[in-house]
Amino acid sequence: METAAKEQKLKFNFSGKQPTALVAGGAGFLGSHLCEALVAQKFNVIAVDSLSDEESKQNIAGLLSSPNFSFWEEDINKPGFTISPTIPLSHIFHLASVEERLASSEISLQTLLVNSLGTKNLLDLAVEKRAKFILVSSTEVFHGAISQTSVAAYFEQGADPAQLSFSEAKRFAETLTAEYFKKYNLATTIIRIKDPYGPRMNLAVDNILDKLISQALSRRRIEIVGDGLRTLNPTYVSDIIFGIVKAVLHQAKGEIFNLINPEKFTERAIAEHLRRIVGGVEIVYKKGEELELPFYPLILGPSEEKLGWSPKVPLTQGLSETITFYREKEEKGEKETSKLPAPKVAIPEPKIEKSGRRQTLLRWLIFLSSATLVFWLIVLPIFTLAAATYFGNKNLEQAADSLANDKAQLASDQAAKAEGSYKNGEAASQNISWLANLLRLKSPMRQTENYLFLAENLAAATKFSAETQTAIMEASGAGLSEGQAIENLKVARSKIDLAKRSLEIATSVRCEEETLPKPLRGDYQNLLDKERELTALVGSIDNALRTIF
Numbered sequence: 001m002e003t004a005a006k007e008q009k010l011k012f013n014f015s016g017k018q019p020t021a022l023v024a025g026g027a028g029f030l031g032s033h034l035c036e037a038l039v040a041q042k043f044n045v046i047a048v049d050s051l052s053d054e055e056s057k058q059n060i061a062g063l064l065s066s067p068n069f070s071f072w073e074e075d076i077n078k079p080g081f082t083i084s085p086t087i088p089l090s091h092i093f094h095l096a097s098v099e100e101r102l103a104s105s106e107i108s109l110q111t112l113l114v115n116s117l118g119t120k121n122l123l124d125l126a127v128e129k130r131a132k133f134i135l136v137s138s139t140e141v142f143h144g145a146i147s148q149t150s151v152a153a154y155f156e157q158g159a160d161p162a163q164l165s166f167s168e169a170k171r172f173a174e175t176l177t178a179e180y181f182k183k184y185n186l187a188t189t190i191i192r193i194k195d196p197y198g199p200r201m202n203l204a205v206d207n208i209l210d211k212l213i214s215q216a217l218s219r220r221r222i223e224i225v226g227d228g229l230r231t232l233n234p235t236y237v238s239d240i241i242f243g244i245v246k247a248v249l250h251q252a253k254g255e256i257f258n259l260i261n262p263e264k265f266t267e268r269a270i271a272e273h274l275r276r277i278v279g280g281v282e283i284v285y286k287k288g289e290e291l292e293l294p295f296y297p298l299i300l301g302p303s304e305e306k307l308g309w310s311p312k313v314p315l316t317q318g319l320s321e322t323i324t325f326y327r328e329k330e331e332k333g334e335k336e337t338s339k340l341p342a343p344k345v346a347i348p349e350p351k352i353e354k355s356g357r358r359q360t361l362l363r364w365l366i367f368l369s370s371a372t373l374v375f376w377l378i379v380l381p382i383f384t385l386a387a388a389t390y391f392g393n394k395n396l397e398q399a400a401d402s403l404a405n406d407k408a409q410l411a412s413d414q415a416a417k418a419e420g421s422y423k424n425g426e427a428a429s430q431n432i433s434w435l436a437n438l439l440r441l442k443s444p445m446r447q448t449e450n451y452l453f454l455a456e457n458l459a460a461a462t463k464f465s466a467e468t469q470t471a472i473m474e475a476s477g478a479g480l481s482e483g484q485a486i487e488n489l490k491v492a493r494s495k496i497d498l499a500k501r502s503l504e505i506a507t508s509v510r511c512e513e514e515t516l517p518k519p520l521r522g523d524y525q526n527l528l529d530k531e532r533e534l535t536a537l538v539g540s541i542d543n544a545l546r547t548i549f
Contacts (some may be wrong), residue, residue: 002470006007006170006280010300010352013346018042018044019042019043019090019091020042020043020044020045020046020088020090020091021038021043021044021045021046021087021089021090021091021092021093022046022083022089022091022092022093022125022131022331023035023038023045023046023047023049023093023095023319024048024049024076024092024093024094024095024096024118024122025048025055025095025096025097025385026045026046026047026048026095026112026446027047027049027050027051027056027057027060027061027071028049028056028059028095028096028202028492029059029198029200029202029237030095030193030196030237030240030241031047031049031059031093031095031401032047032059032063032200032243033094033237033241034057034093034095034244034245035060035063035069035095036063036136036181037241037242037244037245037407038245039063039068039069041245041417042068043068043091044069045063045068045069045070046070046072046083046087047060047069047070047071047072048072048076048096049071049072049096049229050073050074050075050076050096051073054122056132057071059200065243069285074520075147076096076114076117076121077113077114077117077118077121078121081118081121081122081125082124083125083127086318088129088132088198088407089125089126089129090131090132091131091132091134091248092122092125092129092131092132092133092134092177093120093134093191093244093285094119094125094133094134094135094136095116095136095138096114096118096346097114097136097169097170098360099186114169116169116172116173116176117175117407118481119135119172119173119176120176121526123176123177123180123186123270125178126186126293126330127180127184127186127187131187132187132189132190132253132302133177133180133186133187133189134178134188134190134191134244134247134248135173135174135188135189135190135191136191136193136244136451137170137173137174137190137191137192137193138167138170138193138194139192139193139260139298140167140170140191141192142167143270159369161433161534162348174190174418177190179387181253181254186253187252188254189247189248189250189251189253189254189255189256189258190255190256190257191243191247191256191257191258192256192257192258192259192260192376193215193235193258193259194232194233194235194258194260194261194298195207195209195232195233195234195235195238195260195261195262196236196237196240196323197205197209197210197234197235197236197239197319197322197412198236198237198318198321199237199321199322199325199326200237200325201213201322203217203326206233207272208230208267209232209234209270209310212270212271212274213274213319213320213322213323215281216271216274216275216277216278216281216323217278217327218322219278219280220281220282221281221282222267222274222275222281222282222283222284223284223285223286223287224267224271224286224287225285225286225287225370225408226266226283227268227285227352228266228268228271229266229268230266230267231264231265231266231267232264232265232266232267232270233260233261233262233263233264233265233298234261234265234270234315234318235259235261235311236261236311236317236321238310238312238320238344239259239261239311239313239315240368242306242309242312243257243303243309243480244259245258246307246308246309246317247307250306250307251509252306253301255306256302257303257306257307258298258299258300258303259303259309260298260300261311262298262300262311263311263315263437263504263508265315268283270315270319271283271398273316273319274319274323275316276316276426276427276430276449276453277316277319277320277323277430278323278430279427279430279431279433287361290321293378297467300524302541306317314384314508314509315508315512316449316452316453316509317446317450318451320446320449320501324364324442329512353398376406376433378435380429381431381432382428382432383431383508384424384425385425385428385429385448386431388421388424388425389421389422389425389452389523391418391421391521392418392419392421392422392425392459393418393455393526394418394460395414395415395417395418395421395459396414396415396418396455396459396462396530398414399411399412399414399415399418399459399462399466400530400533400534402414402466403462403465403537404467404468408466408469408473409466409467409470409471411462411463411465412463412466412467412470415459415460415462415463415466416459416463417458418455418462419456419459419460419463422452422453422455422456422459423456426449426452426453426456427451429445429448429449429452432445433445443512443516444516444517446517447511447512447515447516447517448517448520450509450510450511451511451516451520451523451524451527453509454506454509454510454511454527454531455527457502457503457505457506457507457509458502458503458527458530458531458534460498460499460502461499461500461503461506461534462499463504464495464496464498464499464502464531464532465495465496465537465538465541466544467495468495468496468499468541468542469486470488470490471491471492471495472492472544472545473490474488474540475488475489475492492545493545496538496541496542496545499538499541500538500542501530503531503534503535503538506531507531507535511524
């Protein structure tokens with residue numbers, strides 16, 4: 001009765017000609033983005049959310065005026081959860097789940113309930129409405145451990161119970177979905193994600209990625225526990241939503257798709273990306289050990305072959321978009337606060353200086369101070385950026401020529417200089433990012449940063465390739481013992497692996513030429529040519545090493 005009473009307050013005046021989707025968890029991070037995408041795809045959308053997070057309704061504020069969107073505040077865990085028989089549903093999306101690893105036993109219990117009772121209620125509704133059911137799950141289903149001796153210590157020692165209860169919850173939700181698929185021939189699709197990030201993400205979640213972004217935004221130092229070599233697969237929210245929509249349009253049922261960025265990044269690498277974007281943030285390493293659960297191979301073939309899906313947003317761009325979102329949100333809050341009436345303060349009338357000499361001296365001091373400030377804040381960073389780009393490109397060109405002419409040591413030195421120049425350019429671009437925002441040149445500046453990051457990694461790959469060649473030549477030198485030759489070949493193996501890693505990062509970065517500053521457009525094509533040549537060279541060296549070692 002209570003559910004029906006709430007329903008009557010809603011306006012479900014959708015067109016029957018369009019598909020109608022119910023999105024459980026529609027006000028959350030991923031759910032709100034999915035609602036926007038479905039409305040754009042001409043779906044009628046009903047977002048269901050219990051609004052356990054007070055700020056989550058802001059996520060759908062822009063949708064509330066859409067005639068194709070309706071919000072329903074309800075708890076899907078409630079017994080008898082259903083919707084009016086007069087409302088047709090073609091799709092039901094289950095994204096209602098408390099974010100993983102919120103440090104609370106209450107949250108942990110709620111996670112188990114929403115993935116058990118909530119999942120069953122939504123599956124029953126899908127059977128009743130003959131709707132397609134899409135469960136958004138997680139690769140956490142592969143993790144979890146039980147105790148054979150104690151309920152109190154149900155999970156293994158050293159593991160986080162909140163994290164592992166999330167794993168158990170998602171595993172049960174998937175199993176229940178599979179049973180409904182087999183018993184009722186229900187059209188089901190399971191989508192697994194890993195390390196999602198982007199605008200509207202919940203920065204209060206106790207995950208590595210969320211903590212790193214939160215610390216960078218607050219301009220505190222970024223603290224990394226241990227050596228920072230734990231790995232993540234950061235997948236940007238728009239890539240995930242694009243994959244979900246493609247899975248909806250896919251006709252097959254009973255399938256599982258992994259929408260995960262195959263590129264792995266260490267915690268340390270993500271922190272470095274954030275430092276470049278935010279600037280002025282120190283990275284510190286704290287003693288301690290963080291449990292990293294076993295890694296399971298991610299099968300991405302079905303997503304690529306059947307959905308034609310692959311992630312498009314590189315990490316630098318995704319983190320930049322996320323940081324920009326939260327900065328603009330913070331600025332908006334400050335502006336709203338500034339609209340409050342200011343207290344009236346009696347301002348004393350200034351004393352008029354009668355001495356013309358003092359006034360002239362004061363004007364000169366103000367002029368010199370302003371000129372110095374302009375020089376340090378604007379002129380010097382712009383000059384540094386231009387010079388760093390010029391010398392970086394020059395040294396990279398020379399390094400490529402030296403490498404082609406078997407001058408490995410010279411190529412290594414030139415590439416190292418190029419890498420340093422590009423890093424200086426990135427630092428300078430961060431120093432004038434405020435000016436780019438002020439002049440509404442944020443997009444050209446972002447593309448310039450992408451250019452420098454691409455070039456930096458190409459320079460690093462060139463340097464490591466040259467060092468590989470040097471190690472191979474030393475291994476083949478006369479008078480070396482077999483042991484010494486093997487050690488040199490091991491060095492060569494490690495250097496070519498570093499070159500491949502730098503190339504992988506470089507190939508993930510792309511610039512939008514139409515928004516790239518004109519002086520860099522020709523240079524950008526040269527970089528892409530060098531990337532192709534270097535990829536071929538690294539591949540041939542790698543194959544040769546595999547043959548002999």
